[in-house]
Amino acid sequence: MDIPFIHQKLANGLDVIVHEDHDCPIVAVNVWYHVGSKNEQPGRTGFAHLFEHLMFEGSQHHDSGYFRPLQEVGGVVNGSTNADRTNYWEVVPANAVELALWMESDRMGYLLPALTDAKFENQRNVVLNERRQNYENRPYGFAGMSLVAALYPPDHPYHWMTIGAAEDLKAARLDDVRAFFQTYYRPRNASLALAGDIEADRAIALAIDYFGDLDAGPEPRSVDTRYTPLAGETRLVLQDRIELPRLYLAWHAPALFAEDDAELDLVSEVLAGGKTSRLYRSLVYEQRIATEIAASQGSRELGSFFQIVATAAPGRALAEVEQAIARELARFLETGPEARELERCLAQAEAHFLHRLQTVGGFGGKSDQLNAYNVYLGTPGYFDRDLARYTNAGAASLHRAAMRWLGAGRVALSVVPHGRAALALEGSQPVSVS
Amino acid sequence: MSIDRSRLPLAGPEPRFAFPEIRRRRLSNGLDTWTAVHREVPLVSVLVIVRAGAAFDPADRPGLAAITGDLLDEGCGDLDALALHETLGRLGAQLDTEVGADAALVGLTTLERSATPALALLSDMIARPRLEAADFGRVRDLRLNRLLQLRDMPPAVAERVFTQRLYGAHPYGHLPIGSDASLGAMGADEPRAFHGRMYDPSRTTVIAVGNGSYGGHAALADAIETAFGAWPADHDGRVLPDPAALPIPPGSTELVIVPREGAPQSELRIGHVAVARTSTDYHALVALNLVLGGQFVSRINTNLRERKGYTYGARTSFEFRRGRGPFALQASVQSDATADAVREALSELRAIRRERPVTAEELELGRAPLTRGYPRGFETAEQIGRAAAQLALYDLPDDYFTTFVPKVLALTPEDLTRAAATHIDPSRFLTVIVGDRSTMGAVDDLGLGEPMTVEANG
Numbered sequence: 001m002d003i004p005f006i007h008q009k010l011a012n013g014l015d016v017i018v019h020e021d022h023d024c025p026i027v028a029v030n031v032w033y034h035v036g037s038k039n040e041q042p043g044r045t046g047f048a049h050l051f052e053h054l055m056f057e058g059s060q061h062h063d064s065g066y067f068r069p070l071q072e073v074g075g076v077v078n079g080s081t082n083a084d085r086t087n088y089w090e091v092v093p094a095n096a097v098e099l100a101l102w103m104e105s106d107r108m109g110y111l112l113p114a115l116t117d118a119k120f121e122n123q124r125n126v127v128l129n130e131r132r133q134n135y136e137n138r139p140y141g142f143a144g145m146s147l148v149a150a151l152y153p154p155d156h157p158y159h160w161m162t163i164g165a166a167e168d169l170k171a172a173r174l175d176d177v178r179a180f181f182q183t184y185y186r187p188r189n190a191s192l193a194l195a196g197d198i199e200a201d202r203a204i205a206l207a208i209d210y211f212g213d214l215d216a217g218p219e220p221r222s223v224d225t226r227y228t229p230l231a232g233e234t235r236l237v238l239q240d241r242i243e244l245p246r247l248y249l250a251w252h253a254p255a256l257f258a259e260d261d262a263e264l265d266l267v268s269e270v271l272a273g274g275k276t277s278r279l280y281r282s283l284v285y286e287q288r289i290a291t292e293i294a295a296s297q298g299s300r301e302l303g304s305f306f307q308i309v310a311t312a313a314p315g316r317a318l319a320e321v322e323q324a325i326a327r328e329l330a331r332f333l334e335t336g337p338e339a340r341e342l343e344r345c346l347a348q349a350e351a352h353f354l355h356r357l358q359t360v361g362g363f364g365g366k367s368d369q370l371n372a373y374n375v376y377l378g379t380p381g382y383f384d385r386d387l388a389r390y391t392n393a394g395a396a397s398l399h400r401a402a403m404r405w406l407g408a409g410r411v412a413l414s415v416v417p418h419g420r421a422a423l424a425l426e427g428s429q430p431v432s433v434s
Numbered sequence: 435m436s437i438d439r440s441r442l443p444l445a446g447p448e449p450r451f452a453f454p455e456i457r458r459r460r461l462s463n464g465l466d467t468w469t470a471v472h473r474e475v476p477l478v479s480v481l482v483i484v485r486a487g488a489a490f491d492p493a494d495r496p497g498l499a500a501i502t503g504d505l506l507d508e509g510c511g512d513l514d515a516l517a518l519h520e521t522l523g524r525l526g527a528q529l530d531t532e533v534g535a536d537a538a539l540v541g542l543t544t545l546e547r548s549a550t551p552a553l554a555l556l557s558d559m560i561a562r563p564r565l566e567a568a569d570f571g572r573v574r575d576l577r578l579n580r581l582l583q584l585r586d587m588p589p590a591v592a593e594r595v596f597t598q599r600l601y602g603a604h605p606y607g608h609l610p611i612g613s614d615a616s617l618g619a620m621g622a623d624e625p626r627a628f629h630g631r632m633y634d635p636s637r638t639t640v641i642a643v644g645n646g647s648y649g650g651h652a653a654l655a656d657a658i659e660t661a662f663g664a665w666p667a668d669h670d671g672r673v674l675p676d677p678a679a680l681p682i683p684p685g686s687t688e689l690v691i692v693p694r695e696g697a698p699q700s701e702l703r704i705g706h707v708a709v710a711r712t713s714t715d716y717h718a719l720v721a722l723n724l725v726l727g728g729q730f731v732s733r734i735n736t737n738l739r740e741r742k743g744y745t746y747g748a749r750t751s752f753e754f755r756r757g758r759g760p761f762a763l764q765a766s767v768q769s770d771a772t773a774d775a776v777r778e779a780l781s782e783l784r785a786i787r788r789e790r791p792v793t794a795e796e797l798e799l800g801r802a803p804l805t806r807g808y809p810r811g812f813e814t815a816e817q818i819g820r821a822a823a824q825l826a827l828y829d830l831p832d833d834y835f836t837t838f839v840p841k842v843l844a845l846t847p848e849d850l851t852r853a854a855a856t857h858i859d860p861s862r863f864l865t866v867i868v869g870d871r872s873t874m875g876a877v878d879d880l881g882l883g884e885p886m887t888v889e890a891n892g
Contacts, residue, residue, distance in 0.1 A: 023474055024813045025449030061439040065740065067730040072799050073445045074806025093806050095446035102443050110439075125743030125768075132698040133746050133766040139586045197449070210437055243582045275519040285516070288572065291579040313579060344523035351526035351545055357475045358814040 013188035027196035028361025035184035038157035046164015060110035091361035186217020230409030237428035262389035263401035336399025464636035478644035479815035486632035488610035497612015511558035567622035588701035605677035678757025689882035700869030705762035725800035773875030
């Protein structure tokens with residue numbers, strides 16, 4: 001079930017990975033830069049993502065929008081930034097793969113000559129509007145920022161969210177763009193994957209043609225990942241324009257691909273994946289004190305956090321919700337999962353893995369997955385081993401992981417309607433975000 | 435080799451692409467089975483379409499079709515809700531139910547090795563759901579809670595006000611989720627009666643797309659027949675009237691403001707009732723929309739986002755349904771640019787009808803996703819199933835997919851401009867703004883009349 005591929009590192013350090021899939025006459029071109037909001041500095045947050053926007057606004061030899069030529073040939077194009085990496089992708093008809101490579105290589109090599117104040121100002125406004133739409137004007141939109149700020153100290157690279165602070169975005173300067181590009185947007189720090197209806201030899205030859213001449217760039221310095229474990233529970237309260245209070249519980253958890261990472265992913269499934277999960281069944285189905293429940297292992301490169309999120313049913317206090325979660329959690333920490341629970345979660349995990357094999361491109365498709373393995377683990381060929389992390393997990397290892405990580409040190413954030421601070425967990429300190 | 439960076443490389447000759455074949459079989463109970471073979475991964479994707487959408491809600495019971503659809507997986511046959519989900523989970527099945535205006539769609543994707551038991555469960559959910567009172571009460575409460583939460587979500591508020599004012603009492607005049615009053619007054623027997631009336635093999639199409647190793651078309655169709663063949667048809671021969679065909683009252687042409695104090699953005703909807711899926715202008719309208727506001731490089735997004743920076747994104751859409759669906763522009767714009775954004779949007783919507791007609795270059799760019807990009811829409815089993823569902827939902831001919839690209843290629847710029855002039859009528863626009871009146875600028879100077887205020891909870 002592995003994804004067959006060939007992998008070649010060019011002289012300038014660019015990794016090129018090719019996977020052939022001739023079922024549909026399309027090719028996915030996917031570029032990862034190993035830079036994200038973790039590489040930003042306090043006071044300059046949100047920059048990696050703002051930079052991503054500028055990558056679509058033109059480069060030296062094509063000094064206008066990047067969407068147009070790619071859409072003209074029937075392709076789609078997009079990109080995204082998170083804490084750890086930034087990705088850019090196109091899915092184009094098989095006859096237009098050179099266009100995608102031309103454009104990706106032009107912005108990798110020649111972005112800065114096309115950069116102007118006008119583009120910068122425009123995209124800063126677009127990003128401020130993205131922030132307004134997805135965070136400021138959305139119920140519970142500030143919860144994520146409050147959580148990461150409490151989980152990590154101010155100088156830790158995960159202390160802020162990728163969207164950044166509005167005042168930092170307003171303070172960003174064009175010179176910052178230049179320095180950022182010179183440091184991080186270089187072949188040495190990038191990985192190119194092609195998947196789809198193309199011969200591997202031709203793909204490699206084209207990659208060499210288009211990217212081989214670009215300068216390697218410097219070795220980016222690594223970021224400081226130290227943080228102090230949470231000693232006990234930090235209780236916070238945030239007031240928002242909402243009707244139903246919501247509780248977020250968050251614990252530090254092991255990094256992506258580290259020991260216990262897959263186990264905690266499965267634990268989240270046992271606790272809150274689907275209607276037969278323990279928390280859904282108890283809080284939503286039987287007691288009906290919550291109207292929504294979710295759990296997740298948010299796997300990230302430098303360290304993850306595990307969270308449980310529950311929205312109270314009308315008239316229910318978060319204290320009652322918290323106690324019900326605590327009972328289920330204690331029961332799980334006592335005995336671990338039952339065999340039938342593990343069987344269900346493993347079947348679901350297998351189905352999720354197969355799902356990701358269905359598409360060559362886009363977010364989470366095969367080209368994106370090959371780049372993820374390559375950037376985080378140094379090898380694109382990790383699909384089977386990744387799945388094996390799950391299929392090899394046993395009840396005892398889930399139990400052990402939960403005991404090791406889901407202890408007393410955690411952040412408990414209550415989000416309550418304006419003026420209803422009493423609905424929060426007792427002793428919660430107000431947080432201020434905007 | 436040194437690369438020529440003086441110009442973009444041209445695309446080569448277009449690759450050949452054949453749409454996957456759909457084979458049909460009608461079962462003796464009247465149920466249609468459609469199958470397609472897809473070789474990619476060992477998954478089988480099944481889509482059940484029942485013509486039982488929200489347009490079939492009784493006038494005083496908006497939300498009935500949707501809650502009925504929601505209850506299908508709350509227990510069926512011998513299994514209660516928990517036992518059903520336990521079984522689905524162990525089969526590696528993903529279930530996804532959505533109730534739209536015209537139909538209920540139940541999608542299930544499962545590991546190939548569990549396709550037979552998964553189909554049996556799916557059949558029980560569709561044909562023999564338990565619809566018990568206790569489950570109804572619990573699910574109704576969850577939906578009431580959801581309605582409560584939607585009050586604070588500007589896109590949901592805008593959508594509801596826009597829909598109600600466009601269609602009034604027409605069956606398209608409410609969102610599928612319904613209202614507090616309706617759900618609050620609903621009895622447990624109502625979903626049962628709705629299911630009895632609307633869920634029938636003669637109103638159902640089951641589409642299965644799967645790997646060839648499962649055995650191809652015949653094996654897929656046999657598996658559906660085994661699962662659904664025993665579902666008895668309702669033999670009284672009633673043909674239910676199509677509510678979508680009812681006349682639509684003239685919609686509101688007001689400027690409506692839903693106050694949201696302190697909102698950093700205004701949520702916009704501008705549009706009117708437009709055309710049905712059966713319109714002979716369908717292809718022209720799809721291409722027109724891509725030029726106007728249907729993709730990143732469209733006129734509207736280029737203006738409001740890439741030139742003005744007012745928004746993270748603005749788009750337009752024609753929603754094609756069995757009856758006449760809405761045409762709408764939607765965007766979230768920063769509050770202090772609201773009046774300017776509406777002015778720019780209106781100016782684009784007017785101009786494409788005459789002053790700035792669609793150019794040949796725009797047509798090429800607009801239709802590229804429909805022609806050169808066409809194969810991309812048929813990569814996964816789920817995509818193929820969804821595409822086939824369009825044929826079932828709108829009674830489209832068998833050759834629909836093979837004639838689609840040639841029809842789009844035959845369009846001229848004049849066809850698109852004419853379609854805009856015919857089907858976009860600024861004099862009929864309803865404009866809804868959810869935002870803070872005190873910061874949105876001079877919205878009373880937009881020529882849309884005196885703004886009227888509607889409360890979000892109203």
